[in-house]
Amino acid sequence: MASLLLCIVFCSYYSIAYGGGGDQSFVTVPTSSFEPERVCSGERVMSEQNNSAVSLPLVHRHGPCAPSISPDKPSFADTLRISRARINHITSGVPRSMGSHGDEKASIPAHLGTSVKSLEYVVTVSFGTPAVPKVVVIDTGSDLSWLQCKPCRPGECSQQKDPLFDPSHSSTYGSVDCGSAPCKKLTADAYANGCANGKQCGFLISYADGTSTDGVYSKDKLTLAPGVVVNNFYFGCGHDKRAVQGLYDGLLGLGRLSESLAAQYGGAVSYCLPTVSSKPGFLALGAGKSPSGFQFTPMGRVPGQPTFATVTLTGITVGGKKLNLRPSAFQGGMIVDSGTVITGLQSTAYQALRSAFRSAMAVYPMVPNDHLDTCYNLAGHRNVVVPKIALTFSGGATINLDVPNGILVNGCLAFADSGLDGTTGVLGNVNQRTFEVLFDTSSSKVGFRANAC
Known part of the structure; x- marks a missing residue:
């Protein structure tokens, strides 16, 4: 009363x-x-296709709707610290003609990722033939998508939800040649890492939070939903990933460069983040979930x-x-x-x-x-x-x-x-x-x- x-x-x-x-x-x-509920609530969201658009369930990776509850859930203080570090990194890379924080910060190359640790939302997609489901974080601040792949020596890849992706088990997998147009574009966008074995195009992403991944630039079939496939999807097959913890298998880049999923799928990309982590949202590719x-x-x-x-x-x-x-x-x-x-x-x-x-x-x-x-x-x-x-x-x-x-x-x-x-x-x-x-x-x-x- x-x-x-x-x-x-x-x-x-x-x-x-x-x-x-x-x-x-x-x-x-x-x-x-x-406060979010301790169990996943709300209407179950399913992958769906509507004309040229496809919608995927999107969930908070530390919430009860996640495919696997991650043991690395940060405290609220850590979440705020990581978020502040991400903002500082993003804005410090803006040329001084756009404004200044009042100090002489060096411009940060665009190819450097902002932070993997700050990413909070995951979707499930499938790679290869036969299709193998993978849980990946989404990031509008990245372009190049990647997975952890075999072979990976002990200590060089991080714990993840699923087994490492094995390219040798996919009939549609192929590495990208060094002299190819996609590799040249990768070089132009500053994601390249030389040639592996004399001919394979290498990739490298170093993030501001100290994490990194490198390996072979690759292509394979990406299945977003039943009947919705991106053939020859370009991504990094990582064999060395440092300091990245969390039960997810890779990353989907949703940025504006040609390496991003948005550019390779074609059309617009959209997402809806739920009110709390105990409810699902969605990621939509194409024309958006609703016209x-x-x-x-x-x-x-x-x-x-x-x-x-x-x-x-x-x-x-x-x-x-x-x-x-x-x-x-x-x-x-x-x-x-x-x-x-x-x-x-x-x-x-x-x-x-x-x-x-x-x-x-x-x-x-x-x-x-x-x-x-x-x-x-x-x-x-x-x-x-x-x-x-x-x-x-x-x-x-x-x-x-x-x-x-x-x-x-x-x-x-x-x-x-x-x-x-x-x-x-x-x-x-x-x-x-x-x-x-x-x-x-x-x-x-x-x-x-x-x-x-």
Whole structure:
């Protein structure tokens, strides 16, 4: 009864203070909705094909829907630390003409991956003939896909869910020749690693978190769903993978270069990240899972970082009130990244968002956190009143973030200061939850479809 009375009082206060109905600008949610269930819940998602599009189930690799529960689940503090390191790496590679963090950071080559440890979502696809199922993490910040393959000497490959992929057992497998066009393109995109045995094209990916994989650039049949096959799919067959832990078998790159799955399959790529790890989402290739219901904004590029797609924010609304921000506050754009947890926002915009959010949540006590500066102690509250946050992008596309799991993570505001105005920010995966996020490179636009999973 006390919690209900508290909610009624605060909802009335918010409605008066912000000049609108509390139902429109604030949402009352049970605190139990902040935590995922311990068992996989929600409707079972199956692979499906619709005309030229195919949709695959996508799950959190540390959640109960994962094919195998990984023993390397990081703490919340580690998750935030890894996410911050990923943001720092991504933005430090942006040329200084795009903005500066105020120090002299060297430009990082585009071929370096951002971080394998930060990747949180997996899908199951099959390689070879006969088709062998493999659990792979997805990454919009990578292009080249890879698997761990035989032969691999003890200690040179990491523990994974399934046996290593054995190319000798696939009738459709082939290595890529050094003098071939795909190998030359691999070299141009800085993924090449010389020639193996005098003629096989070698590949190498070194990630910012210290992990790496190298081996033979290869091609084989990739089965996405029954009857949906990519023949001669190019990927790295890794024989030496260092410091990568986790029960997954490889990686699917969804970036913008020709090595990515998106480019090899053709058409657009989209995904929907679920509200919590105990529910499934999906990865769609082709025209997107749904042809309608999207709001689109122009897709930009980052000079020197061709893998990434960017969007430009033009406004932020908190609790029904639009923040007073000039367009210059968002200069530099936002990289849309599936592997970053917390959104990194330019300083002026972040400070305005933080101030408005703290005012709207003033009735709840704040608690310190080493990585985020707006965290709350919600213990003792059966329900919490959370202000809606809407992001508006160039062209008018506006998304209302899911409440509460698209705004708060472990009681903390899922935004952080990414650096000075004019720098490039990163739209993290918490804010993307429940939206189908569509990357249409042919039309140079990014789409958002609400309530997709």
